[in-house]
Amino acid sequence: MKISRTRSSSRLRTILPTVLVLAVILGILAGLYGYAHSSQEEQGESPTAYAEYESGTVLQILADNCEADEVSEGAYRGEQTLLVEVTSGQYKGETLMVTNAVGPLYGEPAQVGESIVMIVNTYSNGDHTATVYEYNRIPMILVVVALFVLVTVLVGGETGAKSILGLALTVAMLLLVFLPLLMKGWAPIPTAFLLCSLIAIVCFVILGGCSKKIACACIGTIAGMALAMLFGLLAQKLLHLDGLRATDAEALLQLRQTGTPVHIRGLLVAGVIISALGAVMDVAMSIASALSELKTVNPQLTARDLWKSGMNIGRDMVGTMTNTLILAILGSSTVLILYMYSLSLSWHQLMSSSYMGIEVISSVSSAVGVILAVPLTALTSAVIYGRSQGAPSPAAGGTKATGKKQK
Structure with a gap:
């Protein structure tokens, strides 16, 4: 019984400093995050014309004149006219006719059923049009990151999981704290x-x-x-x-x-x-x-x-x-x-x-x-x-x- 109490007391003395240090530093980082994102809302009227980036699913290819270019190692050049269902944003559920400009450096032909990201332009009279921005890579990026996490945890065990936690914190602090602080001067x-x-x-x-x-x-x-x-x-x-x-x-x-x-x-x-x-x-x-x-x-x-x-x-x-x-x-x-x-x-x-x-x-x-x-x-x-x-x-x-x- 005494041995058990001694071990519990020793473990508590080990954990308490760790929790205290993490609480202090994470509190500092949270304060910096709050300051970095404070007073970012601009007062004023909403713009009458603006552009948004939203996702959509290709329902049909209405026109396609894309051809392979040997000089560009088989990359396609041309233009497509697509029928796309918007899957995010204020126009979710609408079906739009979308233009897709294809070239070796700025785009690729879309296929029926693929998810794409569009630039949706809204004008002062309420009309809106859309063009293809890029292939929607978010799902596959999440898959790649998930595979990386899985391999790290399977090989590294508990230490691997802790390293993933530290990496996530590092990326979050650099993107959500460091960059906004720079923008504040x-x-x-x-x-x-x-x-x-x-x-x-x-x-x-x-x-x-x-x-x-x-x-x-x-x-x-x-x-x-x-x-x-x-x-x-x-x-x-x-x-x-x-x-x-x-x-x-x-x-x-x-x-x-x-x-x-x-x-x-x-x-x-x-x-x-x-x-x-x-x-x-x-x-x-x-x-x-x-x-x-x-x-x-x-x-x-x-x-x-x-x-x-x-x-x-x-x-x-x-x-x-x-x-x-x-x-x-x-x-x-x-x-x-x-x-x-x-x-x-x-x-x-x-x-x-x-x-x-x-x-x-x-x-x-x-x-x-x-x-x-x-x-x-x-x-x-x-x-x-x-x-x-x-x-x-x-x-x-x-x-x-x-x-x-x-x-």
Whole structure:
């Protein structure tokens, strides 16, 4: 009975700090969410003409002149006239005649029974027309995400489920908090660093509760992101580049001209912080977990021993992790890289282009954060674990203190 009560008390002491930390940080994130979405309703009369994106089901193909284009690798060109039943929005249930423009870059032929997304234009006199926007990919996206969750949970078990929860929170915070705060005029770099730090702590606590291992991983992650941010600031200063030269910056400049107080210059380094987060968390957690196991197996390890072991483990991780990070960034730009290669640009023209400079800043700064997270996490773990010297193991003669044989 006493043993049961002791175990319950010990478990309660372990759970309470975890719940408290999660409650505090989630409360902060909820407050930021509330602020980010406050005062967004604009007062005034409703527009007399507007466009909406709604889903619909193709009932019949009335006309179709689409033909395969060999130059476009068999992609279709032409136009279709469709009879579509609207399945969402204010016109749900209506049947509309819809035009579908088809081309290699902007559309594909629709089939009877397929679900599509339409642009429904409503005019001041109440009339409305529709054109096909795209194939409705929402159901299949949900299927793909569901398969990803299923595989993760089947292979990772409880830990996999916790990682999915952390991933969902990360995506939600970046989309629902980070972007709205930027639209309200918050500085991108400190905002990204603050949110990524809070997200890292929440994800780690969800995975492992409140422990020395989690504390080491959190400190290593935040320190690694901070150094990636500082290196990114230095790199963009040296290369005379910032967010104003990034892709689609012109559209954001137009937003500023209409009164939206979004800051563009800091977006490049803010992207560095976000792109480095996952890889830095991976490295920091791996090293902290490895040193925790080493200390458990051999409590006599000193801080110096743990530091050396952490660095040896980290060096093996650096090569693969930096390759993974840089190749992921370059892989997402394969189409643009191929296009630039096809132009046969000279060495000076290519290396001095803003595109190359931005890619160097993004990939190298993120990699620097990953690399420097290794010694920072190893040092933090060595200091925290090295302070507590475990009792001598039985093999070292720890049971001889009483001078009697244990039964």
